[in-house]
Amino acid sequence: MAEPILTVHELRKEFGDVAAVRGVTFELAAGGSLGLVGESGSGKTTVARMIVGLEPPTSGRITCCGRDRSQPGRSTRERRRRGREAQIVFQDPYTSLDPRQTVAQGLDEILRVHFDLPMAERRQRVHELADLVALDDRQLRAFPRMLSGGQRQRVAIARALAPRPKLLILDEAVAALDVSIQAQILNLLSEVRRQTQLSYLLITHDLAVVRQLTDRSLVMQRGEIVEQGPTLQLLDQPQHPYTKLLRSSIPRPGWKPARRGRNGVK
Amino acid sequence: MAVASPPVAPAGVASLSRLRRRGLGLGLVGTVCAIVIAVAVVAAVLGPVIAPHPPNAIDLAQAYIGPTTGHPLGFDGQGRDLLSRLIVGARTAMLGPLVVVALSTVIGVALALVAAWRGGWADAVLSAAMDILFAFPGILLAVLAAAVFGPSLIAAALSLAIAYTPYVMRVVRSAALKQRAQPYVAALEVQGLAVRAICVRHLLRNLSELVIAEATILFGWAMLDLAAISFLGLGVQPPQADWGVMVSEGETGVLQGYPAEALSAGIAIVVVVVAFNLLGERLSDRRGARG
């Protein structure tokens, strides 16, 4: 098998006394798509933040694109280089874009950071990115506040794709969207991956979304991985009690909520 | 997980119509204040040119004479034309606060950005330093400066600038912290933008409305403080025409039943200070309404 695009080994993160991530180990194959499933407190977002360098791990190793990134990049140049390897799309479309920049200005700025292109080529590249995420000219010229949540998320995806990264991390990227818009963005993400051969790390609490977009998944609970495997198998034949609980909690046709006995309170 | 709802109006259309309806969005009060300030600025810049009579020409024979043709406000205690002194006095009255606000804003904003961005130890030290500075009222520092360097407008303005810096720093720091915590800043970090680029091109631009609103309000306070300092004889020195100095010199006139000098200068101070305060608050409200 080819070299994995991302390796995480015994990753730990402690905030004071609280261990948010306790010894997480996994791999993501190049061109693959991995789901990191969990609810609040599982540590999944902390893992994502450590991978992109927003949070320093307490211990453990992270390797991406063959290079170590176990601690956040110190120099601007190092951070820039890592920016061309892995990018991230956040959950909230309303605060993940600078309100003072038009979409085109934002994308142009990112291109200028990473590439030494003359203006004409940059403009063309901005249009290519817009096409990739199905944004039209009018939306390119707009400020974020003029766009809907779904449109803003497309912008965030375009921005993440601008440096041509190898790995895209989606941190609950569709969780804040209306159902019908979520479907559009999920289709978009599948299509983008098909066109660009990107690898995805999908952080989510939503088993249906993970089924739609990923080949393999890990389930996290309280900072640890409790189960992992091919996504379809994980969802159709869950082994761990927590995975089973998660699976049975999702509303679907014919589903009824069930009480877990009168004592299960924290 | 929360399902966010999009902003209620298609803001593109709405903001254009709002612009058409309310001009610059200053409202009636804001526009009036802006006009008052503009008049003061014109007087400050063109004072010596547009003053009808030489402001320092002493003619004791004219002392305390009331309004006559060519002298709509009359004369002060030394026979100088009051209107001319009032117009020329605008220069120091506006220049002083300008120095105070410019210095305290630039330094305060810079310190705030450093504290907000780096957090932790740097933030703690800077905040503590500002807390210590807060303990010194501007006028006290001005008295000290006058004692050490001799009384002058520059000494007074610099001391006030030091006294105002912690206020600017604190206000901008808390807004900067909020901006810093937003995901778009994290996204830019992950993109590999240089810290300075993020702070200047992004954080600062999103704070600019706040900074301008606060600077406007500070201008009013500085004007009042400097007028008081000049009144005490620690700032602008006579015979230089200055509103604060005129209030001070007009004291004897008031006691003798000729209040025109003190009153006209006093009213000028109050009107311009109120204009700055109201305009600053209007800018603040507008910023708040925009969310």
Added chain:
Amino acid sequence: MALVDIRDLGVRLRIEGVLRPVLRDVSLTIERGEALGLVGESGAGKSMTARALAALLPPGATASGSATIDGNEVVGGTRQSIAAARARTAVIFQDPRAHINPVHTIGDFLTEQLRILRHVDRRTASRGAIEQLDAVGIPDGERRLAQYPHQLSGGLLQRVMIAAALLAEPELILADEPTTALDVTTQSEVMAILDEQRRERGLAMLFITHDLDLAAAVCDRTAVMYAGQIVEAQSSSRLHLEPLHPYTAALAAARPPLTGAPVPLPAIAGRPIAAWETASGCPFADRCPYRLERCTDRDPALRQLADGDVRCVRAEQIHSQLEAASTHG
């Protein structure tokens, strides 16, 4: 007589200085003991409907039409009729932390209305509170009464809200996305409690959510809203198998399935719009795969079809197509 009777309810809000409609001729009824789900996406007007019913419209809003709870008029009603309507209603909001005073204990919160409105003494009120806490699955009530909101997790706090609602002995519960902010496992637990307690006491409920399946699980009937109008209302079980309105079918199909191999989702272009963004004719016409010329001519009225109501001029013709489109997952 139905417990809740809403007729031609319209609400206008001041948005950026202009009065705009957010609800348009909304009509629905809820019988005693019945649970009605109100499902929609952003801008549909479902929250606004609940707020109108609770007489909690934002300042500057104007309402037209009528909404009664047990005969008491809430829209433009007298203060007494609104008070009478509210006395029979309990509201459970989405974010419990925003609706509980953080400086008061849970005990104070739960017993306050009993002590003040019904002049019950503190000890009796506390006993009642402990009973309700037990009913919602919080066993050590004594200890909990002394705790502060910040000491409880979101799920626990929402159960406290449910207990508070039950303590008020209402006839109607207005639940506005009560579990949207909770983890899915917590949601399941909290919904189970709400459902069980509601049925045990025979309470009616207006349950607002964006999740069609969640509404179907706990509500006898479900109404679907789009652009400030009700576009379909049916018994929950049939809504999923035989949706009458193209939007309902699209909503059901948009959710990624939990079984089978992943295929591209049948997503429709465009985004859900608010009432004031609509042109003449059917508000969904722009995005509807079954649209014809006549769909944009006139606003379709809500009419009866089979055992439900639907706002679509082509409902009969496309019935079988909709049924086929929605059987997946």
